[in-house]
Amino acid sequence: MGKVAVGAAVVCAAAVCAAAALVVRHRMKSSGKWAQALSILREFEEKCGTPISKLKQVADAMTVEMHAGVASEGGSKLKMIISYIDNLPTGDEKGLFYALDLGGTNFRVLRVHLGGKEHRVVKQEFEEVSIPPHLMTGSSDALFDFIASALAKFVATESDGLHFSPDRQREMGFTFSFPVRQTSISSGTLIKWTKGFSIEMIRLILVGQDVVGELTKAMERVGLDMRVTALVNDTIGTLAGGRYHNPDVVAAVILGTGTNAAYVERAHAIPKWHGLLQFYLNRGTCMEWGNFRSSHLPLTEYDEALDAESLNPGEQISEKIISGMYLGEIVRRVLCRMAEEAAFFWRYCSSKTKNSLYTKVCLYCFHRTPHTSAMYHDTSPDLKIVATKLKDILELLKMRKVIVELCDIVASRGARLSAAGIVGILKKTGRDAVKDGEKQKSVVSLDGGLYEHYTKFRTCMEDTLVEVLGDVSNNIVIEHSNDGSGIGAALLAASHSQYTEADES
Secondary structure (H helix, E strand, O other): OOHHHHHHHHHHHHHHHHHHHHHHHHHHHHHHHHHHHHHHHHHHHHHOOOOHHHHHHHHHHHHHHHHHHHHOOOOOOOOOEEOOOOOOOOOOOEEEEEEEEEOOOEEEEEEEEEEHHHHOEEEEEEEEEEOOHHHHHOOHHHHHHHHHHHHHHHHOOOOOOOOOOOOOOEEEEEEEOOOEEEEEOOEEEEOOOOOOOOHHHHOOOOOOOEHHHHHHHHHHHOOOOEEEEEEEOHHHHHHHHHHHHOOOEEEEEEEOOOEEEEEEEEHHHOOOOOOOOOOOOEEEEEOOHHHOOOOOOOOOHHHHHHHHOOOOOOOOOOHHHHOHHHHHHHHHHHHHHHHHHHOOOHHHOOOOOOOOHHHOOHHHHOOOOOHHHHHHOOOOOOOHHHHHHHHHHHHHHHHHHHHHHHHHHHHHHHHHHHHHHHHHHHHHOOOOOOOOOOOOOEEEEEEOHHHHHOHHHHHHHHHHHHHHHHHHHHHEEEEEOOOHHHHHHHHHHHHOOOOOHHHHO
């Protein structure tokens, strides 16, 4: 090794030693800061606790609310909306049917060709369309005209051989993923907006207005001859899609931006239902479980602050601690507390900075920085930049570990409470116990981006079901129903078609 190289090595060694000494001194000074940050984390973890005993209490409370909700209108925080779906798909459905799935700032239009029990779904096509921002604050006519135009363009792409005869009207299932009070299988009025839709969005369709009527008038304005034969929300659509592929499906749960659940209820177990029981043995019932609230829910001061500042304070409490829309916001609020009381994220604490934690875009704070280059060019006598960079790297590593643990706490609480909700449904339907000689499976269809893409959430939820149910879990199956709400709407359009099977031949 040459003298220059040896000299460089000595200088580097000295620099590292000096920097290390500075880091050690900083650690001694900052130990109190980290202790405070960890204290905040542990306090939050304790308040988010979901031991089995608490989960069973939540499940029991859910079951009680379900009973109250089906007994009378307004008897429970759970809407327990009767879907008017009396014919779940059987597999015999044939023909070409459409679906419109509207649940946010995008909507999907689908075309499904059904071939009966022998061929099932012969072909399916879809297109996803984004709603332009200016329509978010416009009139309901403008919104539905845009949707109808997109639907008409999609219909125009029908392939040869699939065109309808002049005397036959196209039929469609309409998935509208917001609380609707249905008045028939193909009509219903909006109850309220959920999923954090803004005040401007509420102006799109006035509460109490028939959403199918608005869509039908828009289709007429663009010259599209199509009839909505089934109005459903995403959970009922997922329930129908799941039942089409597996007759053992008894419930459906959406875990995505928002959350909801639906299940098959016996008509005689719905006191508020005044229909003819001999014709309606089973009913698809939408719970609107995002609005569930119980003293047993492990709510923290961060959840309460989030709710108080939300667009719908006091409502959708369960959704605000379970669904994907809110999990990141809860994490941000805890980090803000750490920043204020423990100088955590010291570089990102200022409310004046663009990427501050207080701007609700905290993840943008963590851009990679050229540490190596900065240390290489440090010409200060005591190598302050080197020391600072080493300190930053060490602190960022610890910060990352804290953030990972924080995210794990928030996700685990949401996943375990979701499992408790499913247990509540099973209790209501008498499927939470092993019966002698019974081997039938109870299948729950799951859909939504949170369940599909957040592996930790999905695994934790499924493990919690086993933990709570014990041996009964051997009879419970969780099935992912990809795009179940869209396909389910098309299937329900088929099972409620105005045409007989003879018309198909």
